Amino acid sequence: MKIFEEMGRYGFEQVVFANDEASGLRAIIAIHDTTLGPALGGCRMWPYPSEEEAIVDALRLARGMTYKNAAAGLDFGGGKSVIIGDPRKDKSEALFRAFGRFVDTLGGRYLTAEDVGVSVEDMEIVHTETDHVLGLSAAAGSSGDPSPVTAFGVVRGMKACALEVFGSDSLKDRTVVVQGAGHVGYNVVRYLTEEGAKVYVTDIYEDRVKKAADDFGAKPVAPDKVFDIECDVFCPCALGAVINDETLPKLKCKIVAGAANNQLKEERHGDALEDMGILYAPDYIINAGGVINVADEFYGYNRERALRKAAGIYENVLRVIGIAKRERIPTYKAAAWLAEERIAKLGRIHKVYVPA
Ligand code: NAD
Numbered sequence: 001m002k003i004f005e006e007m008g009r010y011g012f013e014q015v016v017f018a019n020d021e022a023s024g025l026r027a028i029i030a031i032h033d034t035t036l037g038p039a040l041g042g043c044r045m046w047p048y049p050s051e052e053e054a055i056v057d058a059l060r061l062a063r064g065m066t067y068k069n070a071a072a073g074l075d076f077g078g079g080k081s082v083i084i085g086d087p088r089k090d091k092s093e094a095l096f097r098a099f100g101r102f103v104d105t106l107g108g109r110y111l112t113a114e115d116v117g118v119s120v121e122d123m124e125i126v127h128t129e130t131d132h133v134l135g136l137s138a139a140a141g142s143s144g145d146p147s148p149v150t151a152f153g154v155v156r157g158m159k160a161c162a163l164e165v166f167g168s169d170s171l172k173d174r175t176v177v178v179q180g181a182g183h184v185g186y187n188v189v190r191y192l193t194e195e196g197a198k199v200y201v202t203d204i205y206e207d208r209v210k211k212a213a214d215d216f217g218a219k220p221v222a223p224d225k226v227f228d229i230e231c232d233v234f235c236p237c238a239l240g241a242v243i244n245d246e247t248l249p250k251l252k253c254k255i256v257a258g259a260a261n262n263q264l265k266e267e268r269h270g271d272a273l274e275d276m277g278i279l280y281a282p283d284y285i286i287n288a289g290g291v292i293n294v295a296d297e298f299y300g301y302n303r304e305r306a307l308r309k310a311a312g313i314y315e316n317v318l319r320v321i322g323i324a325k326r327e328r329i330p331t332y333k334a335a336a337w338l339a340e341e342r343i344a345k346l347g348r349i350h351k352v353y354v355p356a
Contacts, residue, residue: 001052001055001056003015003055006059007059010032010059010063011032011033012030012031012032012033012059012062012063013031013032013033013034014029014030014031014109015028015029015030015031015055015058015059016028016029016030016031016102016106018098018099018102020095020098020102022094022098023092023094023095023097023098024085024090024092024095025083025095025098025099025102026083026084026085027043027081027082027083027084027099027102028054028055028058028081028082028084029058029079029080029081029102029103029106029110030055030058030059030061030062030079030080030081031062031077031078031079031106031109031110032059032062032063032065032066032077032078032079033063033066033077033078033343034077034079034109035077035343035346035347036069036070036074036075036076036077036342036343036346037074037075037076037077038076038077038079038108038109038110038111038132039062039065039066039076039077039078039079039109039110039111040065040069040074040076040077040078040079040110040111040113040134040291040294040295041061041062041065041078041079041080041081041110041111041112041113041115042080042081042112042113042114042115042118042135043080043081043082043083043099043112043113043114043115043118043123043126044057044061044080044081044082044083044115044116044117044118045082045083045085045086045087045090045091045116045117045118045122046082046083046084046085046087046116046117047084047085047086047090048082048084051084054082054084057082058080058081058082061080061082062078062079062080063078064078064080064261064284065077065078065079065080065291066078066339066343067284067335067336067339067340068284068288068291068339069291069295070338070339070340070342070343071284071285071288071316071320071335071338071339071342072285072288072291072292072313072316073309073312073316073342074291074292074295076111076295076298079109079110079111080115081099081103081110081112083095083099083117083118087117087118091122093125096122096123096125096126097125097126097128097129099126099129100125100126100127100128100129100130100133101129101130103126103129103130103132103133104129104130104131104132106132107132108131108132110132111132111133111134111298112126112132112133112134113133113134113135113294114135120135120136120137121137123135123136124136124137134294134295134297134298135294135297136297142297142301143293143294143296143297143301143303143306145183146289146290146291146293146294147182147183147184147187147290148187149289149290149292149293149306149307149310150184150187150259150287150289150290150293151184151185151186151187151188151190151191151259151289152187152191152289152307152310152311153286153287153288153289153290153292153310153311153313154184154188154191154235154237154257154258154259154286154287154289154313155171155188155191155192155195156310156311156313156314156317157257157281157285157286157313157314157316157317158171158176158233158235158255158257158281158286159171159195159314160281160313160314160315160317160318160321161233161255161257161279161281161317161321162174162232162233162255163318164279164318164321165232165254165255165279166232169314170195170196171192171195171196171197172195172196172197173196173197173198174197174198174232174233175197175198175200175229175230175231175232175233176192176197176198176199176200176231176232176233176234176235177199177200177201177202177221177226177229177231177233177234177235177253178192178199178200178201178202178212178218178235178237178258179202179223179226179234179235179236179237179238179242179258179260180202180203180236180237180238180239180259180260181201181202181203181205181208181209181211181212181237182203182208182237182238184237184259184287185201185203185208185212185235185237185238185259186208186211186212188235188237188258188259189201189212189216189218190215190216193216193217193218198219199216199217199218199219200218200219200220200221200226200229200231201213201218201219201220201221202220202221202222202223202225202226203223203238204223209221227247227250227251227252228252229252230252231252231253232253232254232255233253233254233255233256233257234251234253234255234256234257234258235256235257235258235259236256236258236259236260236263237258237259237260238260239260240260240261240262240263240265241262241263241264241265242260242263242265243256243263243264243265243269243270243273243280244265244266244269245265245269248269248272248273248276251276251278253278254277254278254279255278255279255280255281256273256278256279256280256281257279257280257281257286258281258283258286258287259283259286259287260283260287261283261284261287262283263280263283264280264283264332267332270330270331270332270333271330273330274330274331279321279331280330280331280332281317281320281331282320282331282332282334282335284335285313285316285317285320285335285338286313286317288310288313288316289310289313292306292309292310293306293310296309316338319338320334320335320338321334323337323338
């Protein structure tokens, strides 16, 4: 892999390779863009089959955070880190302390947090070596589980989509199919039933479906029957790549709006949704509640303020729809436009002070 070529293609600022023989730490910290502020993005631990796959993942995720943070109106850039290792076997205090020391050498240019394979407890260990970590336990005065705030933002974004498609943002009596009743999906079901929507819910774990059904009166659906239901909104809250060549012809909805990351398997599937007349709420716009919540810790966490900012996802979705209509582009492209415009504007301001 030609690393500088790859960095140049997408404008990466810095990639740090961290190696600690004593603990066995091998980590990559990728900083994509710090125009808007320090790079914020979680730390993932995964048994990558090759170093190249670890680098590619770190770069892809870091760049994704730039767009997510910028489009959410946060004063943070994009970054991400990956630790090469099996989270079930290779974790140790020494490993996370070593990781914390490397994060600290960056002097706050990169702020880390938990991600796949890394827990709040692991981040508490990282915190013994550096202050540049967010998303610690609620007991430590921080923001806690982001999922309810993510769910709140998703439903706000869904209401904005309803306004565009139905002329009213009320979700009362609208039929919504929620795929995935995990941390976010369960809370989405809760908010939707509060709004008076007719909610169907599915999960590969029956107990999760049962809980959402028992607690909120949602109707259970088998995972493989999820596309059989005629609905107003399909709400993906499980895995990524759910909009693909197989699922597209089966969709019976007017809106796709949910929490899952990377919902479009490929960009062309976003074009296909547009052609089918289905409004797509771009994932990183509508699921930004979690990062909005954790980012608030930087200013001394305040739950009300975090929720107020997450409520702004409503306006942000309308903004994206507005750009899409004005520029005659699909919404996923409009979302990228929104993020790039914000960075470019501030980028120009920064450049004024750069000596010739
Ligand atoms: P989770 O693991 O708690 O929940 C996901 C649920 O989806 C699980 O219950 C799982 O059994 C279910 N599932 C998996 N495959 C399925 C299938 N084929 N059909 C039906 N259900 C299936 O995760 P989460 O924290 O709720 O996150 C959900 C999605 O939202 C993920 O894509 C995540 O990346 C994204 N997201 C989460 C947050 C957050 O705050 N947690 C923020 C932004 C984005």
